[in-house]
């Protein structure tokens with residue numbers, strides 16, 4: 331089989347490559363840059379993404395390097411105005427093992443994905459841009475790094491300015507919010523503690539310095555320069571910091587990376603054109619409020635990987651039908667949060683955790699059964715404790731789909747790509763809210779497929 335060609339080795343492309351590598355699918359992951367992107371940009375890894383990363387074998391390393399969000403401490407000059415937690419800290423439960431947002435600079439998250447990819451025998455081909463492609467009924471002919479190749483499918487995970495999207499002629503509908511501009515960068519500094527995310531609100535935008543866990547850097551947000559002006563130098567940023575904070579002792583020692591961010595709120599109306607698919611920022615961009623972008627891209631990839639491996643038209647078509655509504659909801663959410671932030675300050679909750687994303691009503695979710703605990707096909711399959719200390723998520727881990735048999739006997743042999751388990755724990759059955767004799771199919775990406783109960787009257 332020709333390989334899948336993944337274009338772009340950001341978080342989206344890397345996640346897809348890791349998933350395909352563990353499935354033994356042939357692929358190439360090509361990246362235009364000659365080296366990894368250095369910025370911390372998307373530093374919030376949401377609870378659902380942590381579950382995805384657990385399945386992909388990346389979470390332990392991410393937890394070892396990442397950390398909790400610190401309190402935000404607001405100042406006027408040297409005066410402390412107050413402290414605020416961006417999101418309340420929650421205790422893990424049996425059903426939600428990772429309830430809190432994890433902070434990890436995006437360059438590190440990507441590095442850990444590349445490490446995992448290497449363990450699985452894959453690699454990023456840096457300095458290898460896609461410069462053209464055409465498709466026919468059997469595959470895609472693409473030019474990468476100046477050479478022609480044949481691919482079974484092409485995945486445009488090539489970011490907001492996506493060459494793949496533009497070449498397809500797919501519109502990127504929405505708006506650029508010229509008023510929403512800010513400087514974003516990573517700095518090294520002395521004279522400021524790493525206990526707090528320090529913030530100085532101001533009329534033309536906040537100055538903020540957030541310590542990045544597992545590093546000696548801070549992420550800097552600052553008001554934008556005047557229209558048309560160059561990016562500030564380290565010395566100019568120092569002047570801004572001193573004037574805003576009144577702290578002579580706060581010295582910026584190195585500018586690791588800096589860029590001018592402009593908010594775009596845009597999305598495609600198609601995720602698939604024939605054998606070409608769009609994923610991540612190539613398909614949707616929005617304000618960073620709520621920390622959704624990287625997470626949504628990771629989950630696009632996670633939704634697509636097993637469908638590419640199966641290769642059926644029904645599954646490949648379901649990618650757009652499942653993920654496009656999610657992107658639309660994320661655009662709405664991040665815009666609402668951006669407006670709320672201006673009046674109420676940063677405050678996040680369950681709505682940003684992505685645990686409640688559901689594909690109910692979608693093409694792979696047979697309608698009908700809602701269990702006594704309110705679950706239906708398309709919902710995230712919750713975790714639960716098994717007797718002996720194991721967890722349901724451990725049964726799900728891997729590229730297979732999982733059949734949970736609540737009482738009854740296992741089939742002699744599993745169908746290809748499926749693993750069956752007899753669940754005898756009453757506590758697990760209660761989480762799923764199904765009567766004895768039920769069977770629940772959990773898709774490879776951890777969402778509920780069919781729920782079969784012995785008699786529909788037993789379910790609500």
Ligand SMILES: Cc1cc2nc3c(=O)[nH]c(=O)nc-3n(C[C@H](O)[C@H](O)[C@H](O)COP(=O)(O)OP(=O)(O)OC[C@H]3O[C@@H](n4cnc5c(N)ncnc54)[C@H](O)[C@@H]3O)c2cc1C
Pocket residue numbers: 337338339340341342343360361362363367371372373374375436458459460461487488489490492493514591609610611612618620621622623624625626627
């Ligand atoms: C200030 C800021 C804060 C943010 N905070 C968060 C947050 O807290 N949480 C969150 O989830 N998200 C956040 N985001 C968003 C997040 O950074 C993006 O959503 C994420 O980078 C998207 O990943 P991606 O892999 O889809 O695209 P990208 O990261 O843009 O990667 C695309 C890759 O494709 C490559 N490429 C482009 N064209 C070609 C070509 N022709 N051939 C080969 N390769 C090509 C590019 O070089 C790039 O490496 C933030 C963004 C910003 C700017």
